[in-house]
Amino acid sequence: MSVLKKIEAKLEIMAPGDREIGQYIVDNPDQMLRLSTAALAAEIGRSQSSVVKFSQKLGYGSYQELKLAVSEAKSQEWQVPAGMIHGSIEVGDSYLVILRKLIGSKLLSMQQTVAANNEQDIGKALEMLNRARRIHLAGVGASSLVARDFSYKLMKLGRNVLHDSDSHVQMANVSTLGPDDVLFALSYSGASIETLRIAELARKRGTTVVAVTGLHDNPLSRVADIRLHTIADEERARSSSITARDAQLTLTDLLFILLVQKQPDANEYVHNSEVAVSVLKADRSS
Amino acid sequence: MSVLKKIEAKLEIMAPGDREIGQYIVDNPDQMLRLSTAALAAEIGRSQSSVVKFSQKLGYGSYQELKLAVSEAKSQEWQVPAGMIHGSIEVGDSYLVILRKLIGSKLLSMQQTVAANNEQDIGKALEMLNRARRIHLAGVGASSLVARDFSYKLMKLGRNVLHDSDSHVQMANVSTLGPDDVLFALSYSGASIETLRIAELARKRGTTVVAVTGLHDNPLSRVADIRLHTIADEERARSSSITARDAQLTLTDLLFILLVQKQPDANEYVHNSEVAVSVLKADRSS
DNA sequence: TCACAGCCGGAATAATTTATTCCTTTGCTT
DNA sequence: AAGCAAAGGAATAAATTATTCCGGCTGTGA
Numbered sequence: 001m002s003v004l005k006k007i008e009a010k011l012e013i014m015a016p017g018d019r020e021i022g023q024y025i026v027d028n029p030d031q032m033l034r035l036s037t038a039a040l041a042a043e044i045g046r047s048q049s050s051v052v053k054f055s056q057k058l059g060y061g062s063y064q065e066l067k068l069a070v071s072e073a074k075s076q077e078w079q080v081p082a083g084m085i086h087g088s089i090e091v092g093d094s095y096l097v098i099l100r101k102l103i104g105s106k107l108l109s110m111q112q113t114v115a116a117n118n119e120q121d122i123g124k125a126l127e128m129l130n131r132a133r134r135i136h137l138a139g140v141g142a143s144s145l146v147a148r149d150f151s152y153k154l155m156k157l158g159r160n161v162l163h164d165s166d167s168h169v170q171m172a173n174v175s176t177l178g179p180d181d182v183l184f185a186l187s188y189s190g191a192s193i194e195t196l197r198i199a200e201l202a203r204k205r206g207t208t209v210v211a212v213t214g215l216h217d218n219p220l221s222r223v224a225d226i227r228l229h230t231i232a233d234e235e236r237a238r239s240s241s242i243t244a245r246d247a248q249l250t251l252t253d254l255l256f257i258l259l260v261q262k263q264p265d266a267n268e269y270v271h272n273s274e275v276a277v278s279v280l281k282a283d284r285s286s
Numbered sequence: 287m288s289v290l291k292k293i294e295a296k297l298e299i300m301a302p303g304d305r306e307i308g309q310y311i312v313d314n315p316d317q318m319l320r321l322s323t324a325a326l327a328a329e330i331g332r333s334q335s336s337v338v339k340f341s342q343k344l345g346y347g348s349y350q351e352l353k354l355a356v357s358e359a360k361s362q363e364w365q366v367p368a369g370m371i372h373g374s375i376e377v378g379d380s381y382l383v384i385l386r387k388l389i390g391s392k393l394l395s396m397q398q399t400v401a402a403n404n405e406q407d408i409g410k411a412l413e414m415l416n417r418a419r420r421i422h423l424a425g426v427g428a429s430s431l432v433a434r435d436f437s438y439k440l441m442k443l444g445r446n447v448l449h450d451s452d453s454h455v456q457m458a459n460v461s462t463l464g465p466d467d468v469l470f471a472l473s474y475s476g477a478s479i480e481t482l483r484i485a486e487l488a489r490k491r492g493t494t495v496v497a498v499t500g501l502h503d504n505p506l507s508r509v510a511d512i513r514l515h516t517i518a519d520e521e522r523a524r525s526s527s528i529t530a531r532d533a534q535l536t537l538t539d540l541l542f543i544l545l546v547q548k549q550p551d552a553n554e555y556v557h558n559s560e561v562a563v564s565v566l567k568a569d570r571s572s
Numbered sequence: 573t574c575a576c577a578g579c580c581g582g583a584a585t586a587a588t589t590t591a592t593t594c595c596t597t598t599g600c601t602t
Numbered sequence: 603a604a605g606c607a608a609a610g611g612a613a614t615a616a617a618t619t620a621t622t623c624c625g626g627c628t629g630t631g632a
Contacts, residue, residue: 323619338620349619349620593613
């Protein structure tokens with residue numbers, strides 16, 4: 001995960017002094033890279049030692065390491081191709097501007113989402129999904145659509161998958177899960193009460209819980225065994241539900257592809273399922 | 287020009303000592319970033335001061351600045367200009383390569399999709415959707431998920447929308463449509479027999495049919511009044527269903543945003559619907 | 573061949589930056 | 603109210619970086 005995101009996420013739970021430092025870094029990563037601890041401290045009116053301690057609390061061995069991480073993070077964000085705009089979409093915008101902004105913010109959320117999850121966590125989730133006897137997918141509203149999309153893909157690989165858009169049915173299904181199963185729960189806010197209850201129940205039954213939520217602290221994430229994250233354009237109200245969904249899809253697509261890589265006979269499964277569907281399509285007589 | 291290139295170019299005309307330092311940096315930029323002047327000097331058996339002087343000779347005020355430049359240069363190499371790799375995903379690919387290819391092909395399909403539809407056609411579709419008494423969304427399989435996603439968004443705007451994932455129910459619904467209504471039909475192949483039949487029936491009843499299909503000639507497109515197109519990465523079998531869905535979503539998202547632009551009270555509707563949902567979320571007692 | 577100017581490069585040292593220690597304050601718990 | 607833990611700053615230690623100084627080597631011109 002990018003340091004800047006990490007700092008931003010932790011900002012709320014930091015001590016006031018650390019928050020000021022973190023805020024400054026998030027707001028001015030460029031300046032920060034050129035400042036010494038003392039200079040940075042002076043900039044925001046705190047002591048030099050606080051800056052050093054801040055770096056250490058974040059898990060970096062030294063201030064220099066923090067700088068390196070910031071520099072790397074900054075470069076990752078720059079990957080948006082030139083011409084992309086990710087401002088919010090305004091009423092007066094022309095067709096072309098809207099197009100660019102839409103694609104720009106979609107791209108941004110996809111990139112930030114893959115950056116927000118490190119390979120280890122993805123790997124753990126993958127391992128769980130791969131070994132699971134059954135996979136239950138939980139999610140309501142828009143997340144339910146993502147869950148269903150993912151369930152179709154998993155079925156193509158011959159996995160045992162459960163999902164229903166009705167949360168009561170989901171709850172009933174969960175009550176049949178056991179320790180060999182996995183619950184994959186999606187909720188951007190991490191606060192959807194139905195999904196949360198389902199995750200809690202699964203946890204109680206010894207089922208491994210993989211949660212896909214936003215980066216902020218949230219109840220669903222707290223009950224999970226494995227935490228994955230999606231990043232959406234929260235500020236831009238008008239596109240937020242779009243990018244939150246895109247972020248979830250990016251993550252589930254990634255998991256699907258990685259599963260395919262792991263499964264030697266995946267192509268055969270996928271191929272067979274596609275043949276089966278195309279038989280349906282070709283059947284013009286029905 | 288990137289520092290590394292610059293160093294490489296000057297390597298020949300440098301004094302032997304400087305050349306050694308430069309070579310090391312070019313060869314191991316990653317290590318260099320974590321080494322102090324003294325450590326770097328020790329690594330190649332030279333004096334610490336030589337390293338400092340090396341930085342200065344290159345025009346950087348300090349060793350730290352050189353480090354920053356190297357870090358930046360390294361990150362630039364990462365972002366393959368225009369950014370992405372569009373190759374298909376292979377079994378041996380590393381995690382990072384998969385990430386890039388996935389996002390690359392998603393981006394490509396989004397860009398090609400918006401390019402494949404001219405503003406006039408989009409405008410006509412928009413006009414139809416805007417005026418429609420009722421909007422029926424048709425689609426099966428993965429397209430049904432896109433249809434449902436779109437239906438949620440339209441409902442947020444207070445529109446009259448019909449969609450059911452069961453094609454028989456869709457068919458039944460269509461038989462209640464009239465000339466003031468619009469059928470919005472999604473099918474990448476344009477050959478899904480259920481969706482096609484639904485479109486034909488709608489046509490017969492005088493309902494305007496908007497079809498969203500691939501660019502190839504196809505039956506669904508032929509019966510439609512307004513044709514919109516999605517472009518997916520067909521060659522790449524493994525990601526085709528992913529990009530086809532992304533393309534459809536890009537198009538429906540675009541239509542949604544344009545509808546919002548047209549509807550003066552849209553924000554209020556969207557806001558109200560979001561408030562309603564958040565009330566559900568906050569209700570921890572259920 | 574013999575100054576001598578120029579530079580390369582290292583040792584020593586100065587200056588700066590970073591890390592640690594220690595101590596006071598503050599707010600919370602018991 | 604006493605005890606405790608965390609926050610945060612001052613002082614100081616440790617490290618890193620920058621500068622100075624000096625010996626040695628090389629090419630040049632008398």
